[in-house]
Amino acid sequence: MQETTRQDLETVQKVLREAEQYEHACRVLNYDEETICPKKGMEEQGEIIAFLENRAFSLKKDPAFLAAADRLYEERKELEPLDQVLAETLHRERARTKNITPEMDAAHRKVYSKAFVDWLEAKNRADYRIFAPSLQAVTAAQKEEIAKCEGSYATPYDCLLDQYERGMTQKQLDEIFGTCKERLLPLLQRIRKSKKKIRTDFLSRSVTDEQQKQMAEWLMDVLCFDKERGAITTTEHPFTDGLGRDDVRITTHYYPNQFLSSIFTVIHEGGHALFEQLQPRENWDHFINQNKTMGMHESVSRFYENRIGRSRAFLSLLYPKAREIFPQVLSDVTEEEFYEAVNAVEPSLIRTEADELTYTIHIIIRYELEKEIVNGETDFATLPQRWNEKYQEYLGVTPANDREGILQDVHWASGFGYFPTYALGNMYHAMYATRMAKDLDIEKEAASGSFAGINRWMTDHVFARADQVDAPTWIREITGRDLTPNDFLNYLEEKYGSLYCLKGCE
């Protein structure tokens, strides 16, 4: 490495190290706002966060930093692999933002922030018309950002997609989701016509917070969540927050009449947390630890939640434990009834409550509308109608109002392109589960009482390179194949075909 390159690397690292300290503080303050900060304290705390964010932002706008980053990108072939990833990451970020003036940035922040407020109000009143002007403004802002974005994209939507799922294109999504519709919709039809009766009465029996806490602690132990490097607390909307190298926190919620909710929330968020806790430490040291895509992250959480958590093998471990912790709920329930209830398929209106099978259909509906909004000329006034028609067509249910329809998700208040990553997570994990099965007896590991063996495989194959490559490269490296929805669809057809006796039972 040349002396000048070494110096540039030092310049860049020094700025990133300082910026990271401000950003770390912001993450703690944001976490505090999400979990405990009192209502009227939020305004002041929001100002502090903005102040610290601005400090970090200014550091990264320093001409010496930008010039050093540019030179590093030019000389990237000379760099060590992780430094090369860093140089590419900085270049990519800059390409996306360099043409956005501070004025435009400030104006757009206002648009998104107003959209959030309007969305909340609209949702509370179940009236899309309150949100519609803001949704139009968000769309205009997104289109402006796309226009300023450097890089060659086949469609405007591709530019947004690239932010959340590096390397993914609309073309590929069209194919994938096309196949999904071809196979999922008929499968769902057959399930709906099935005579199989699944008992679910016990799912709404009362449990205490204490019991649910005890279950959460046990689950975290089975997951091998490192409690010295993480924490759990409760929030209305559960999330995972990687605050620091040794500080990854998950949240859950305890509903008195839905004991399954916290169980699968803890496994889902615990999966996100394992991804962070088990990532190579040098990713932090090279400032690339936030490179993994949303789809990668969601693949991991869904792998643990659904592929492992809702499997027969794991449920054979969970069932006796759940009977022990919630005796009043499961005393008259057999293991088979428990398995069936956990996996019952039921087309519903709300994405976040959807089962493993219908979930992807909820995403496809959003994807189809997003494309229309971003790529074309949308009639915003009739959007809720098209939302409702798609729900009726694909899932056979129709929202009674906008709150349980188009207003249910917050995402559109800050833009488009995020939703598909949720569905891609399903495709990815099904693919690497196929590969994992060659090395591991997954059922045996899932029932063993410790996910240590699974976690080791995940660390070596799934986590190791996630921060270093784009999504298509990553899945190819893990599985030796390009992205395909077939593993996921095969898995669903087999699992639910059997559960709903689609090829006959007994």
Next chain:
Amino acid sequence: MQETTRQDLETVQKVLREAEQYEHACRVLNYDEETICPKKGMEEQGEIIAFLENRAFSLKKDPAFLAAADRLYEERKELEPLDQVLAETLHRERARTKNITPEMDAAHRKVYSKAFVDWLEAKNRADYRIFAPSLQAVTAAQKEEIAKCEGSYATPYDCLLDQYERGMTQKQLDEIFGTCKERLLPLLQRIRKSKKKIRTDFLSRSVTDEQQKQMAEWLMDVLCFDKERGAITTTEHPFTDGLGRDDVRITTHYYPNQFLSSIFTVIHEGGHALFEQLQPRENWDHFINQNKTMGMHESVSRFYENRIGRSRAFLSLLYPKAREIFPQVLSDVTEEEFYEAVNAVEPSLIRTEADELTYTIHIIIRYELEKEIVNGETDFATLPQRWNEKYQEYLGVTPANDREGILQDVHWASGFGYFPTYALGNMYHAMYATRMAKDLDIEKEAASGSFAGINRWMTDHVFARADQVDAPTWIREITGRDLTPNDFLNYLEEKYGSLYCLKGCE
């Protein structure tokens, strides 16, 4: 006001405003460390806090800021009252720290931080010898700081005292604590000889966290704690933290076999919180909101906890509520038995568990030893022995080991001069309660189910000027009298004389 003075004021305010943003962030990060941050995440978070503190510190070392502050102090007579308080505060802070070099400051921080670690280890092993070298180093550091301190103090100890209780002197404390010993020790003797039997068996009956939470919520409503501008959570050692103008948080702990503990913790910490929530807003705007002394703060928390919380009037309100929330605990307990148990006097070894009467004696023991350490030449090897002798002499109990003796409190790991403020709190609140009784029917207010009336009086008389004047001026303004322990001693003699039938019963 002259133009230059106006400019100086602007210069100072601009720096303080920016420093306050860093400091606010630090308070949130510290709170996070105390409540949820995982063990191994603390090191990194500690670095972030140090980084942000250093930013604030550097701002206040700016020569232009210091020069403006100096000029404002010279011209302070010209300023508006609150700006004058600010000028004096900045001047005082500078006088205390200007002669301390960054090297000395760094060296002392290390001493205190090592002392904390050694204290913890020593306490865990119940072995004072592990802590002794650090205690000596702390003493040396404190003496160095005293030597560098500008201002005229009659004794070295006075300089430390002035940090925590502005305006208080050793001479005054000697008189006050002398009187306390003269009257408290005989009173305690008489109580110990009393034949009065107080029933306490029910205090250790089992309760659930849920029940205790319900009680805490009710108590906060009675206190009129503003829940939109504050929050409650749990920690091993309860505290109150004023994070921001509209963000004051308290913590409590839920012990399954000590239901009274959380009740009086919530009232105590709630008192601290009311002091912050009800302070004039302009104190924040003038950057003087942290001027109140430790003794003032402790007077308020003890006023609510003991004077109101343990009064017959308030307990007549609490008793039926407690029976409702904890039926398994109080079904066979009369209101009189409840009152007696809440107020039982029992000489004990641990300060934090002491009753209202013996608490001050615990403080006097620490005060006497602190004076010896700071003003004279102490034999550190025999300190635990002197601690134990004083406990035997004053309270009639002897620690079985150093953990329940000299190692019980963390305070000495960071220096001396803090303990007396706990006892001064008692003297202050007894004095203003005497004054309050002229305006309010305190018993009626305490039993009314809302402390709104009491809080209003406290706001007008006790809270209003606390940030603006020193402790002696403050208590004189509230009561028209100089500090005296007599109100407190009269109150104790009357309350406990009656409870223990010292003048005969029935």
